[in-house]
């Protein structure tokens with residue numbers, strides 16, 4: 494081993510790439526309250542966490558049994574990089590059945606989770622310096638993912654007064670210089686499910702300006718109001734749309750890291766080449782378990798979604814019983830976006846004060862972008878009784894704060 498008299502200074506002189514050091518954009522991002530809640534919990538305080546999108550149930554035993562059987566049968570070596578034939582076929586069939594768009598295994602790349610699918614989609618569609626539009630409020634990794642692919646992320650606000658549905662006029666302002674539009678419905682963090690009119694607007698903008706559409710549909714099985722519509726199914730859209738899917742949310746398989754990208758065969762072939770040089774595929778026993786799970790159809794998906802449906806109903810009932818906090822339409826996904834502007838606090842101020850006063854942790858809206866300022870995102874991810882207790886405390890806290898702002 495070589496030793497250097499001034500080894501430390503040599504290490505300090507080494508610089509990481511700008512691509513990686515600029516990935517997250519820097520600055521405080523409103524996640525401080527999350528880390529503070531984690532520290533309080535680790536110190537033994539009874540904090541109820543309604544923060545990240547992780548189920549309070551685990552992967553179903555029959556899926557685990559399929560995983561175990563596949564591993565014991567020897568599917569522990571390198572798996573096929575694009576995904577096993579069986580899983581690519583199962584995903585293609587699921588998409589074709591649910592959307593009516595002809596889809597074959599050649600349109601599918603299996604990825605280690607939706608996040609790797611988002612990254613692959615960004616890499617496949619962006620050249621360095623290309624502008625990539627994304628809707629604000631947004632899932633936290635979007636700007637970094639677009640930046641990692643060399644893109645310049647450009648937020649397009651979807652405002653509370655429009656029920657967090659993006660507007661054609663806002664998209665049209667920024668679309669002429671862009672290469673990609675990234676959308677997400679059902680939406681994290683807002684709970685919006687884009688309606689037919691919004692999707693028609695999105696399709697119109699990307700067609701008029703010749704953009705790629707990346708459609709993140711990882712919450713497609715969690716729809717409480719309206720229906721999930723995939724923009725890939727709109728006329729002319731299959732050629733310019735990459736759909737990102739995942740079994741994290743639909744089958745409570747967050748830790749198994751299993752998802753996909755669906756798109757035109759030519760670009761999927763190029764993305765397989767990217768996978769060869771990055772992930773080298775997904776473990777075969779995980780893919781076999783996923784194939785088994787998809788073979789069970791919608792019943793297990795409904796079972797995984799059911800607790801969120803119940804807690805959404807609890808939220809609607811409790812919010813209807815007061816007039817300080819307003820809920821954005823809770824149409825889908827495992828979150829409620831609550832407007833707390835009547836308390837006079839910012840989302841961040843509210844979340845911090847709530848954590849101190851009530852030991853309830855929620856995410857400040859600001860951590861998901863400027864358009865969610867004055868809101869907090871509540872994850873519907875603890876058991877019903879604890880959830881009702883925590884939400885009750887949040888609403889009483891808000892009422893007390895609003896009283897302090899306006900004695901009337």
Ligand code: PMP
Nearest residue numbers: 546606607608632681739741752
């Ligand atoms: N997209 C959205 C909107 C998400 O909320 C998440 C996870 N929270 C992902 C993608 C990535 O999920 P995964 O990589 O676990 O499939």
